[in-house]
Amino acid sequence: MDKNDLGRVGVWTFAFDGMPATLVREAAAELEELGYGAIWYGEAFGRDSVGQAWLLLAATRRIVVASGIANVSRREPLSLALAERALGEAFPDRYLLGLGGHRVSTKPTEFLGYPMPPVGPALRMMRGYLDAMDAVPVQGPVPDPAPRRVLAALGPRMLELAAERTWGAHPYFVTTEHTARAREIMGPEAFLAVEQAVVLDADLGRAREVARDHFSGYMEFAPHQRANVERLGFGEDDIAGPSDRLVNAIVSYGDLDAIQARVREHLDAGADHVCLQVLTASPEAPPLREWRELAAAVL
Numbered sequence: 001m002d003k004n005d006l007g008r009v010g011v012w013t014f015a016f017d018g019m020p021a022t023l024v025r026e027a028a029a030e031l032e033e034l035g036y037g038a039i040w041y042g043e044a045f046g047r048d049s050v051g052q053a054w055l056l057l058a059a060t061r062r063i064v065v066a067s068g069i070a071n072v073s074r075r076e077p078l079s080l081a082l083a084e085r086a087l088g089e090a091f092p093d094r095y096l097l098g099l100g101g102h103r104v105s106t107k108p109t110e111f112l113g114y115p116m117p118p119v120g121p122a123l124r125m126m127r128g129y130l131d132a133m134d135a136v137p138v139q140g141p142v143p144d145p146a147p148r149r150v151l152a153a154l155g156p157r158m159l160e161l162a163a164e165r166t167w168g169a170h171p172y173f174v175t176t177e178h179t180a181r182a183r184e185i186m187g188p189e190a191f192l193a194v195e196q197a198v199v200l201d202a203d204l205g206r207a208r209e210v211a212r213d214h215f216s217g218y219m220e221f222a223p224h225q226r227a228n229v230e231r232l233g234f235g236e237d238d239i240a241g242p243s244d245r246l247v248n249a250i251v252s253y254g255d256l257d258a259i260q261a262r263v264r265e266h267l268d269a270g271a272d273h274v275c276l277q278v279l280t281a282s283p284e285a286p287p288l289r290e291w292r293e294l295a296a297a298v299l
Helices: 021-034 049-059 077-090 122-134 156-165 176-186 204-221 223-231 236-240 244-250 256-269 288-298
Strands: 009-013 038-041 064-067 095-100 109-111 114-116 148-151 191-200 251-254 273-278
Touching (some): 021 049, 021 288, 038 191, 038 273, 049 064, 049 077, 077 095, 077 122, 095 122, 122 156, 148 191, 176 191, 191 204, 204 223, 204 244, 223 236, 236 244, 251 256, 256 273, 256 288, 273 288
Parallel strands (some): 009 038, 009 273, 064 095, 095 148, 191 273
Antiparallel strands (some): 109 114
């Protein structure tokens, strides 16, 4: 797999978690036919990352399927290394493993009422996880070529680790300024695939409310995203509002021209690939209409 295999634009979505497998297969096949270069999917409490990858890869023929991300706190390195090999061998050059879930937590936390274990310092934890994956003995078919890996990297040191130990980085919930900084830190060779949230709605007031809700949710439940926003120079007043300036920097909303312009800004700032996460007022439904309209405009 090289950078061109993913194209310039892909889709990022949580929508498949709420869909039965039959509909996921149909949607994935359509995304491939629309011309998107990759399907990126998150991992929460729907399908696990490995199972979702099998479903999407089996439903398509050419498109790259990328975990964005597989949560390292939920599975042992041995388990994920074996799954990575199996997927890479069964679907050559089509599976991209994004790794994340390495945020610092000194005590158990809860997500939707479910207890989540603490993890150690992020850099040390991720280095150790990669070391453990690489050390797993081989007793089965070896994929050729080996699957690529990227890290969910935001801060400078994690971006450096991504460039040092993996193919590159998959920053999420970032601005075009962050994209430029990431490229400078990682150098010209590392792969940089940035997530960009978008609201395709010509009613700017309605679109802004969807964008604001998305932003506020991450400020409440994702302290690492808040820290990254602060690192980018936004203050407490921006975050508390949140200010239109900050919401606009994180979420692109409006018509197709506005979203197309944001994609170009990321690419001009150094991104190799932009994965679009479509936000709507009804997140439980897959944004099929928006995926179709975006494909005609940005691919």
